[in-house]
Amino acid sequence: MAKDNKKKVEQITDMEVDFAQWYTDVCRKAELIDYSSIKGMFIYRPYGYAIWENIQAELDRRFKETGHENVYLPMLIPESLLQKEKDHVEGFAPECAWVTYGGSDPLEERYCIRPTSETLFCEHYKNVIHSHRDLPKLYNQWCSVLRWEKTSRPFLRHREFLWQEGHTMHADAEEARAETQQMLNIYADFLENVLAMPVVKGQKTDKEKFNGAEETYTVECMMHDHKALQSGTSHYFGDGFARAFDITFTGKDNTLHYPHQTSWGVSTRMIGGIIMTHGDNNGLVLPPRIAPIQAMVIPVAQHKEGVLEAASALLDRLKAAGIRARMDSSDQSMGWKAAEYEMKGVPLRVEIGPKDMEKNQCVLVRRDSGEKVFISLDELETAVPATLDAIHDGLYQRAKKNLEEHIFEAHSLEEAKALQAQHGGFIKTMWCGELACELKMKEEAGMTSRCIPFAQEHLGDTCPICGRAAKKMIYWGVAY
Amino acid sequence: MAKDNKKKVEQITDMEVDFAQWYTDVCRKAELIDYSSIKGMFIYRPYGYAIWENIQAELDRRFKETGHENVYLPMLIPESLLQKEKDHVEGFAPECAWVTYGGSDPLEERYCIRPTSETLFCEHYKNVIHSHRDLPKLYNQWCSVLRWEKTSRPFLRHREFLWQEGHTMHADAEEARAETQQMLNIYADFLENVLAMPVVKGQKTDKEKFNGAEETYTVECMMHDHKALQSGTSHYFGDGFARAFDITFTGKDNTLHYPHQTSWGVSTRMIGGIIMTHGDNNGLVLPPRIAPIQAMVIPVAQHKEGVLEAASALLDRLKAAGIRARMDSSDQSMGWKAAEYEMKGVPLRVEIGPKDMEKNQCVLVRRDSGEKVFISLDELETAVPATLDAIHDGLYQRAKKNLEEHIFEAHSLEEAKALQAQHGGFIKTMWCGELACELKMKEEAGMTSRCIPFAQEHLGDTCPICGRAAKKMIYWGVAY
Numbered sequence: 001m002a003k004d005n006k007k008k009v010e011q012i013t014d015m016e017v018d019f020a021q022w023y024t025d026v027c028r029k030a031e032l033i034d035y036s037s038i039k040g041m042f043i044y045r046p047y048g049y050a051i052w053e054n055i056q057a058e059l060d061r062r063f064k065e066t067g068h069e070n071v072y073l074p075m076l077i078p079e080s081l082l083q084k085e086k087d088h089v090e091g092f093a094p095e096c097a098w099v100t101y102g103g104s105d106p107l108e109e110r111y112c113i114r115p116t117s118e119t120l121f122c123e124h125y126k127n128v129i130h131s132h133r134d135l136p137k138l139y140n141q142w143c144s145v146l147r148w149e150k151t152s153r154p155f156l157r158h159r160e161f162l163w164q165e166g167h168t169m170h171a172d173a174e175e176a177r178a179e180t181q182q183m184l185n186i187y188a189d190f191l192e193n194v195l196a197m198p199v200v201k202g203q204k205t206d207k208e209k210f211n212g213a214e215e216t217y218t219v220e221c222m223m224h225d226h227k228a229l230q231s232g233t234s235h236y237f238g239d240g241f242a243r244a245f246d247i248t249f250t251g252k253d254n255t256l257h258y259p260h261q262t263s264w265g266v267s268t269r270m271i272g273g274i275i276m277t278h279g280d281n282n283g284l285v286l287p288p289r290i291a292p293i294q295a296m297v298i299p300v301a302q303h304k305e306g307v308l309e310a311a312s313a314l315l316d317r318l319k320a321a322g323i324r325a326r327m328d329s330s331d332q333s334m335g336w337k338a339a340e341y342e343m344k345g346v347p348l349r350v351e352i353g354p355k356d357m358e359k360n361q362c363v364l365v366r367r368d369s370g371e372k373v374f375i376s377l378d379e380l381e382t383a384v385p386a387t388l389d390a391i392h393d394g395l396y397q398r399a400k401k402n403l404e405e406h407i408f409e410a411h412s413l414e415e416a417k418a419l420q421a422q423h424g425g426f427i428k429t430m431w432c433g434e435l436a437c438e439l440k441m442k443e444e445a446g447m448t449s450r451c452i453p454f455a456q457e458h459l460g461d462t463c464p465i466c467g468r469a470a471k472k473m474i475y476w477g478v479a480y
Numbered sequence: 481m482a483k484d485n486k487k488k489v490e491q492i493t494d495m496e497v498d499f500a501q502w503y504t505d506v507c508r509k510a511e512l513i514d515y516s517s518i519k520g521m522f523i524y525r526p527y528g529y530a531i532w533e534n535i536q537a538e539l540d541r542r543f544k545e546t547g548h549e550n551v552y553l554p555m556l557i558p559e560s561l562l563q564k565e566k567d568h569v570e571g572f573a574p575e576c577a578w579v580t581y582g583g584s585d586p587l588e589e590r591y592c593i594r595p596t597s598e599t600l601f602c603e604h605y606k607n608v609i610h611s612h613r614d615l616p617k618l619y620n621q622w623c624s625v626l627r628w629e630k631t632s633r634p635f636l637r638h639r640e641f642l643w644q645e646g647h648t649m650h651a652d653a654e655e656a657r658a659e660t661q662q663m664l665n666i667y668a669d670f671l672e673n674v675l676a677m678p679v680v681k682g683q684k685t686d687k688e689k690f691n692g693a694e695e696t697y698t699v700e701c702m703m704h705d706h707k708a709l710q711s712g713t714s715h716y717f718g719d720g721f722a723r724a725f726d727i728t729f730t731g732k733d734n735t736l737h738y739p740h741q742t743s744w745g746v747s748t749r750m751i752g753g754i755i756m757t758h759g760d761n762n763g764l765v766l767p768p769r770i771a772p773i774q775a776m777v778i779p780v781a782q783h784k785e786g787v788l789e790a791a792s793a794l795l796d797r798l799k800a801a802g803i804r805a806r807m808d809s810s811d812q813s814m815g816w817k818a819a820e821y822e823m824k825g826v827p828l829r830v831e832i833g834p835k836d837m838e839k840n841q842c843v844l845v846r847r848d849s850g851e852k853v854f855i856s857l858d859e860l861e862t863a864v865p866a867t868l869d870a871i872h873d874g875l876y877q878r879a880k881k882n883l884e885e886h887i888f889e890a891h892s893l894e895e896a897k898a899l900q901a902q903h904g905g906f907i908k909t910m911w912c913g914e915l916a917c918e919l920k921m922k923e924e925a926g927m928t929s930r931c932i933p934f935a936q937e938h939l940g941d942t943c944p945i946c947g948r949a950a951k952k953m954i955y956w957g958v959a960y
Contacts, residue, residue: 034607036554036600037561038591043604046549046619053550069526070533074516074640075555075593075624076577081517094583097556099593101578102628111518113555113579113593120516124523127514139526144555144623148582160554 012343014281019225020153026275027154030284030344040152040159044268047344050292051271052162056142058194058290059164059266062186068138068166073120075143076111081119085244088118091211095147097159113146118212118237118263121167122245125259129169131250135259136179137169155272156229156480163267169259171251173238176260177215180234183264184217187232195270196287196395197221197277198403199231200426200475202451207438210263214238220450220475222403223276226424228450228477231273234264272480277399278368284345285367287395288388295384296346297327298337300353310357314350314380321381323388325350342367347391348384368394407475412464416476417445426450426477430470432463440465447476492823494761499705500633506755507634510764510824520632520639524748527824530772531751532642536622538674538770539644539746542666548618548646553600555623556591561599565724568598571691575627577639593626598692598717598743601647602725605739609649611730615739616659617649635752636709636960643747649739651731653718656740657695660714663744664697667712675750676767676875677701677757678883679711680906680955682931687918690743694718700930700955702883703756706904708930708957711753714744752960757879758848764825765847767875768868775864776826777807778817780833790837794830794860801861803868805830822847827871828864848874887955892944896956897925906930906957910950912943920945927956 012029015022027033032048044052060070076099083089096112114120125137142164149157166183170176184201191197199219209216213235221231239258242248248256278285288294295318299311311327318325328337341349349365356362356374364373364383368391375383406425410416416427427447431437441447452472463470492509495502507513512528524532540550556579563569576592594600605617622644629637646663650656664681671677679699689696693715701711719738722728728736758765768774775798779791791807798805808817821829829845836842836854844853844863848871855863886905890896896907907927911917918929932952943950 034604037558037603038554038556041554041556043554044552045608046551049551050549052552069530071526071529072524072532072624072642074518074521074523075626076518076521076640078517096581096583097579097591098581099577100580101576101590103574103576110581111577123517124514128525144552146555160556162552 012281012283015224015279022279022281023272023276024154026279026284032271032284033154038159040149040157042152042154042158042160044162047292048271051274051286051290052268054290054292055270056164059186059190060142062190063140063164063166066138066182066186068140068168071139071141072143073117073124073141075114077114077117077119079110079112081123082112084119084122085212085241088212088241092116092147095149097146097148114143115145115147116263116265117141117143117145117165118167118241119245121263122241122247125169126245126247129247129249129259132171132252135169135171135249136175138166138179139168140164140166153272155275156269158268161267161269163265166262166264168262169242169247170262171249171257171259173260176238176262177236179262180215180217180236180264183262184219184232184234187234187264187266188219191219191221191231191270192396194287194289195274195277196289196392196399197231197273198396198400200403200451200453201455202453202475204233204451205438205449205474207435208449210235212237212240214240218451220426220477221273221277222399222406222425223273223480224279224402225276226402226406228426228479229269229273229276230450230479231270232264232266235262237261237263269480278395279345282339283343285395286345286347288347288391291345291347292324293326293344293346294323294388295325295348295350296341297325297350297352298334299327299329300334300351300356302329304354306357307353311352314352314362314377317380318350318384321385323384338365347388350384366391409459410464411460413441413444416441416447416464420445420447420476420478424478426475428457428459428473428475429464430460430462431472431474432466432468433471434463434466434468437463437465441476445476447478450475450477450479492761492763495704495759502759502761503752503756504634506759506764512751512764513634518639520629520637522632522634522638522640524642527772528751531754531766531770532748534770534772535750536644539666539670540622542670543620543644543646546618546662546666548620548648551619551621552623553597553604553621555594557594557597557599559590559592561603562592564599564602565692565721568692568721572596572627575629577626577628594623595625595627596743596745597621597623597625597645598647598721599725601743602721602727605649606725606727609727609729609739612651612732615649615651615729616655618646618659619648620644620646633752633960635755636749638748641747641749643745645745646743648742649722649727650741651729651737651739653740656742657716659742660695660697660716660744663742664699664712664714667714667744667746668699671699671701671711671750672876674767674769675754675757676872676879677711677753678876678880680883680931680933681935682933682955684713684931685918685929685954687915688929690715692717692720694720698931700906700957701753701757702879702886702905703753703960704759704882705756706882706886708906708959709749709753709756710930710959711750712744712746715742717741717743749960758875759825762819763823765875766825766827768827768871771825771827772804773806773824773826774803774868775805775828775830776821777805777830777832778814779807779809780814780831780836782809784834786837787832787834791832794832794842794857797860798830798864801865803864818845827868830864846871889939890944891940893921893924896921896927896944900925900927900956900958904958906955908937908939908953908955909944910940910942911952911954912946912948913951914943914946914948917943917945921956925956927958930955930957930959
């Protein structure tokens with residue numbers, strides 16, 4: 001451990017003073033991330049990467065249970081391949097990193113490092129889809145992608161970031177649309193029941209949808225500072241790419257059809273979401289179901305006879321009960337250890353000392369509330385999982401309260417603007433469906449459309465921006 | 481399934497006729513791999529990638545049990561960073577793919593896509609290593625790397641391939657050297673006990689060692705065609721990179737020291753090794769401990785009453801017993817199914833039909849030997865794992881026999897050349913340790929040095945190439 005760890009807490013900016021600085025401080029002091037010599041390209045340190053590994057394991061299991069298979073496609077896309085779908089290339093070409101030399105030889109055609117892999121999947125699908133018996137194809141890829149962004153922030157905006165991208169092909173539109181909903185629901189369930197992040201589910205406007213998609217669905221979360229984080233998206237492409245890439249299959253009717261396509265993805269920005277949903281001025285707060293260390297055992301007065309043995313026995317019992325537990329028996333002070341594991345967001349400290357041993361008990365210290373509870377050692381295997389569940393529930397309820405208390409209804413552009421300026425959060429209004437009104441909201445109130453939520457409400461008959469007939473209720477917000 | 485699957489077996493070239501074509505046929509027909517539009521960049525299809533996922537899971541567990549942590553570093557290396565260690569850049573620069581544009585802007589400095597990540601790890605280690613308390617650092621990374629090779633072959637030589645690269649830093653040389661041995665032993669154990677591939681362990685010559693390393697250790701395997709496959713390497717760097725990157729730490733003696741470094745890696749070429757060690761003229765043969773599907777349940781006369789139910793019950797019991805089992809109840813013929821799962825190398829087919837049901841039995845058909853065994857359903861949970869273990873042992877013994885029968889002793893260059901031409905395999909000779917003799921062996925007999933095996937023998941006192949005093953026994957061979 002570095003010598004300056006003791007001062008970690010002092011070094012964190014309060015989130016009320018400077019939220020952006022607080023966020024960066026947590027990313028650094030909790031040892032999640034480091035900077036590299038290339039702007040916008042970050043190093044995922046062991047503790048940060050371990051969170052991603054847990055996210056991967058949980059999602060991968062859900063993907064496989066729903067019939068998806070993992071594949072790996074090349075990281076380079078020939079420029080001519082990227083250009084096959086017009087909307088897609090227009091969206092991505094400006095932020096591509098281009099490879100122009102292989103060794104000392106200039107390439108005949110330049111290749112971009114994948115910003116996303118629709119075109120590569122289509123090229124492969126053309127080789128392997130011929131008959132209705134070859135459908136559906138339900139593929140997923142875990143990889144990194146590159147987007148040459150001008151600005152960057154740890155986890156939220158990297159030039160290179162880790163993600164998964166699902167790409168599926170179906171015999172008809174109905175099945176493909178059902179797939180987009182299924183995957184959106186998997187994301188929502190994962191965010192709520194594993195990351196303790198409540199979501200708003202909805203559809204993106206045409207302006208905000210994915211380049212080349214017909215429809216984009218999203219799960220939107222609200223951060224501590226009442227800004228929005230788009231946390232997962234699911235896209236329906238119709239047969240647009242299939243036509244552009246000439247992918248056809250012989251149907252049961254013995255004639256040729258184009259398959260219908262989806263893609264869906266989440267990325268390491270979810271880790272940014274965890275930090276900004278649950279963190280506090282003492283550092284990171286990790287939801288127990290994703291925490292690399294769920295319980296840190298700390299022997300008290302460990303030089304006294306039998307303490308280390310008792311703590312080790314406790315550690316072994318926790319591990320045997322399926323808890324991700326560790327022990328810190330280093331010579332650091334109790335104060336240092338408390339600050340260290342608070343900074344790292346470990347959900348539970350489990351302390352045991354000579355007095356506890358006499359009473360056949362240990363102390364559980366909750367990271368979320370600071371609450372200390374004495375429990376009998378006889379109850380260890382039930383009390384610890386139950387406390388971890390209680391922490392999860394508490395984090396979820398607190399985040400849900402933050403979300404619900406920061407959704408405001410507006411009936412004019414001025415009112416929307418004032419509400420955003422005063423409270424932040426999501427501003428819900430009716431909307432005519434026109435791009436012009438979306439652009440005006442952005443220009444006047446600084447808000448983008450977050451989604452047209454599935455849970456629609458009737459707030460009035462007209463669009464508060466243009467006064468014409470309203471078609472839908474929409475959520476606006478300031479987003480990361 | 482494609483219509484032409486029935487003809488798969490007919491479409492495979494016999495390995496005795498054309499080994500290279502047999503190999504490519506298996507990669508394609510077992511649906512492990514597909515070609516992309518960029519030469520040398522391949523698509524890992526679901527079945528091929530599932531083998532890699534199993535390799536990852538097995539190795540990752542072993543890495544973590546020995547205290548290693550996973551990280552993820554950027555895929556791009558600034559040219560100036562790559563140039564910091566002279567031997568390293570000389571080795572890798574000729575095969576780097578270079579990024580020169582970010583979006584529409586030319587970059588001030590060009591970046592290469594990582595061919596390996598020593599330089600990136602060193603840059604990061606400089607940030608996080610300050611005190612002896614920060615050591616050891618035991619990091620590993622799962623990722624893909626790019627090497628712009630002129631030729632390519634599925635799994636064996638890709639321009640982009642998947643691998644893991646461990647990078648560790650230690651307080652002294654002794655600990656670092658112990659790490660290289662520990663990791664080599666983990667690779668050897670994994671190859672032998674999971675992939676059923678016997679290995680020869682040894683040290684590379686200076687000519688064959690990794691660019692920038694002081695010592696390289698290797699595990700070498702022998703393929704069906706008696707060529708060698710370097711299957712895993714472990715490198716000791718001393719403090720060369722640490723000096724080049726100015727990485728120092730304050731020791732317990734309160735003075736500055738350079739840490740000692742290792743790296744070690746295996747890649748998806750292991751899958752090529754599996755194919756060429758165990759495959760036959762009916763296709764792939766997968767070692768049971770790595771097979772994505774260990775047992776394929778096939779109902780016989782499945783239209784008859786109760787057969788599908790009995791097969792399903794059997795499947796459930798196998799899954800509950802921890803076997804990776806699937807069922808094929810499609811309307812394909814029994815002949816098609818037999819050929820299909822032979823091609824895919826599934827270790828065991830488990831067949832059950834009306835007659836078996838009467839007798840409370842099922843049939844186990846072994847992929848390795850074709851042997852059919854009737855077992856009582858009462859013994860299912862013990863007989864299937866035991867048969868899978870027997871298949872593993874049989875594959876290992878067969879491969880070990882192939883290895884042992886193809887190690888030949890030579891006492892002159894002419895003899896070495898003749899033995900290689902006649903039998904292939906490893907030719908063992910004494911060696912003076914000089915590069916000149918190594919180059920002469922390559923030129924005259926077409927063989928490279930495979931390794932100086934740890935298990936040394938005294939075959940004589942002189943180097944058979946130059947006649948001077950011999951220092952070591954060495955293995956020569958033709959390698960992939």
